[in-house]
Amino acid sequence: MLRTIDWTIMIVYFVFVLGIGAVLKRYVKTSTDFFLAGRSIPAWVAGLAFLSANLGAQEVIGMGASGAKYGIATSHFYWIGAIPAMVFVGVFMMPFYYGSRARSVPEYLRLRFDEKTRGLNAVSFAVMTLFSSGISMYAMAKLIQILHIFDSPFARMGLPPSWIFHFSLVISAVVVLGYILLGGLTSAIYNEVVQFFLIVAGFLPLVWLGLKNVGGWTGLKATLDPSYTHSWLGMQSAHTNRLGVEWFGLTMGLGFVLSFGYWCTDFLVIQRAMAANSMNSARCTPLIAAFPKMLFPFLVILPGLIAIALPSQNLTGLAGIHGSAPTQGMGLIPAKLDAAGQPIRDRDGAVLLDYDLATPNMLLHYFPTGILGLGLTALLASFMSGMAGNVTAFNTVWTYDIYQSYINKTASDEHYLWMGRMATIFGIALSVAAAYMATRFNNIMDMLQLVFAFVNAPLFATFLLGMFWKRTTGHGAFTGLLSGTVAAALHHGLTLPQGGIPGVKGGWLAVMHVYPSEMAQNFWTAIYAWTTCFLVTIIVSLLTRAHEEKELVGLVYSLTERPTQHGLRWYQRPVVLAVVMLAATALLNIVFR
């Protein structure tokens, strides 16, 4: 299937990725160079890395899958679930992250609150990043297997096909390890920017060909049910739209709690802005990222919509097809098959579709040899950028917030630089272990992701109060976080999505309420967790002794000087950019309502 030209493109890319690391190696002299890119990254580079670090496999494959399943309403994950939070973190929160000179998000918590709040955040974050990068690796190795990328070279060399999974895992781990060890965060950021352009270059022609084939957006509208092509249609009730969630749960759960919790507090993305070369660049980083982010639905969601809109066809040669048995899929999307090769059906007898294959099958369907190599390279690039984002965030939090804080406080900078490199090695080794765990114990991974969701849900309440209410205390923040997590777990244990079985889907205590969909349940879990954390933090703060005001200068809004915007051109001013981004997002929502 793949020919010399495809392999050449892939190999050239890998050489470049490692080459960038090799060139940057001589600039890494101190731990600040390694962990924070020497705080020297221009705003547009940091902005694209900010976007790309989050652009893992989950996004490219997952958003295509959601596009096929939910339609253009998937764009809510961008226009409601990302842009407002990105604007907020740039305009309002970056002055504290960057201005406090904290080297990580947990370190900001140490400065603002106390040691225990930092410890809680640092440890849970470190564990989470390792598992996410493991899950990302696992997904990539699985995809390589399904797409048969390495089948023919393995056959030629006489190696068993079962080794493809191990080979894919090891090669991706080694490449990411190589370039991070060499150039640290700078290397990760540079590669993320390259990956950003590569992903655009790989997917733009796909969307162009696909749209041309189905007669453009009007053609899609004519073929598909209106519920696929409108993002706000039927949002007044959870039962009248494809997402299965009503507008309030969507805007509060996704648009406020989850999205602000991720974009405004997750060190994985914030680290990119902390590496910027000035306060203004740091503030502009998420705002610059917001522009491509707003357009990404067209690149990653449309392939899914096109895949489902095409007439059902013979899928021979595409992924997920075994032999020439007639398929019962839709468009380019095959049915999910059980071990016996029979399509899996739900309780109503409808065939379950393997939506995750929407985007990969689009690539195989439209791309001839040559550009197919480019498309697959883009897919691999997206996996690696996600993985590298996790690894660089992990090695920083480990070294500064765990190792330097609790294990070895007084070592030389050289020692911490060495520790960072070691952390990169064992971080990646643990990710590989997590990837193997995912292959064997699917349930454990599901449960872990659930626990992470409980831990993450209340975070934004803590940061919001910490930054904008000087009376918030360390005890308040700590108890607030814990009770928010408990509230999330309780809510999950007491509710169930429609048709779910009590267990990992919820209802493991008792079933008090049934949500119309898993998404609605997730959003409401987040809303409950956030509200609990918010209220408990306020109450406990009022009951405990306040911090001295002079300790909080530069950490809290009312005690910090506003960053000046004098001498900046209009397009360098965060507030101007913010207004432009919000207006453009509103416009997109209106056009695709």
Next chain:
Amino acid sequence: MGLDIRLPIGFLFAIFGGLLIAYGALSDPAIYQRSLGININLEWGIVMLVFGAIMLLLGRRGTKI
């Protein structure tokens, strides 16, 4: 930070563009049935080459954005 990021991007895209153009010019037209009869390798190769050249030019001059 030492290396201007636009240079590696420019090189990479120029190489990819060149490879796709060369392959597009030499390949059997029958393979373009799947891309709706469009020689997508040639066309997209030109786009990538132009983008790469612009990046190289900006990087060489050190234009600040």
